[in-house]
Amino acid sequence: MTLKLGVPSKGRLMDKTFDWFEKRGVRLSRSGASREYSGRVDGVDGVSLVLLSAGEIPRELSAGRIHLGVTGTDLVHDRLPLWEQQLEEVAPLGFGQADLVLAVPRAWVDVDTLDDLDAAAAAFRAVHGHRLRIATKYHRLVREFLRRAGVADYMLVDSQGATEGTVKNETAEAIADITSTGETLRANHLKLLSDGVILRSQATLWRSRVAATSETQRQALARMFEQVHHSG
Numbered sequence: 001m002t003l004k005l006g007v008p009s010k011g012r013l014m015d016k017t018f019d020w021f022e023k024r025g026v027r028l029s030r031s032g033a034s035r036e037y038s039g040r041v042d043g044v045d046g047v048s049l050v051l052l053s054a055g056e057i058p059r060e061l062s063a064g065r066i067h068l069g070v071t072g073t074d075l076v077h078d079r080l081p082l083w084e085q086q087l088e089e090v091a092p093l094g095f096g097q098a099d100l101v102l103a104v105p106r107a108w109v110d111v112d113t114l115d116d117l118d119a120a121a122a123a124f125r126a127v128h129g130h131r132l133r134i135a136t137k138y139h140r141l142v143r144e145f146l147r148r149a150g151v152a153d154y155m156l157v158d159s160q161g162a163t164e165g166t167v168k169n170e171t172a173e174a175i176a177d178i179t180s181t182g183e184t185l186r187a188n189h190l191k192l193l194s195d196g197v198i199l200r201s202q203a204t205l206w207r208s209r210v211a212a213t214s215e216t217q218r219q220a221l222a223r224m225f226e227q228v229h230h231s232g
């Protein structure tokens, strides 16, 4: 059995991950057509490539179905409450930098901090009869952050994409999502709260602490670590 390396199957994260390994003498490639989710690994023996959704990589690592995986810190911290017990951080990869932030409509001139949001949330409930809605796909991290900040009068609305659009579409009053350049927030008339950074994330190489590892796989892992730590 080979050692399994899980890598995002599309987009910037896939391209940059391929580049990162290539610089270290490990060549990852898709086999077959661009829509086929299988691939190959050259430059280190005994390793196979598994192409997966970035959002599923934390679960695959924690279930031990892959030994190594590349995905953002944000997705690991959100999906795996006890991530430190299940995963080891091997190396931050220096790309995919983005901040998970809490943002509100720019028109809310009185709301710039979490305390302001807390006050606005209470007022909102009194006026509208329901709690202020925050759209996000990062449920665990947002709940935890707001609990620590003492904000309680809100409800989460699940949004798996185009989250910044939910305010304009009137399905939420605020959002918590990833921002990099800030372009998407600006284009959607949203502003970041001054103390609203929930997590700073970047693409990271993780090792599963729970995946069963045979002697052959252990040797492949040692070769892989040798390669990524000593070249590039």
Ligand SMILES: Nc1ncnc2c1ncn2[C@@H]1O[C@H](COP(=O)(O)OP(=O)(O)OP(=O)(O)O)[C@@H](O)[C@H]1O
Binding pocket: 011, 013, 052, 053, 054, 055, 056, 071, 072, 073, 074, 075, 096, 097, 098, 178, 179, 180, 181, 201, 202, 203
């Ligand atoms: N604008 C951005 N700049 C840099 N990194 C980003 C940006 N947007 C998202 N990321 C990071 O990329 C990773 C994957 O993001 P996301 O969950 O949006 O994946 P996706 O492309 O929707 O893939 P999938 O739907 O297959 O899971 C996350 O760790 C996230 O922090």
Ligand SMILES: O=P(O)(O)OC[C@H]1O[C@H](OP(=O)(O)OP(=O)(O)O)[C@H](O)[C@@H]1O
Binding pocket: 161, 162, 163, 164, 177, 178, 179, 180, 181, 182, 183, 184, 185
């Ligand atoms: O601050 P910015 O540089 O504008 O980047 C932020 C945007 O990038 C990501 O979306 P992506 O393009 O990955 O699409 P998605 O909404 O489908 O996740 C993220 O969800 C934000 O919407």
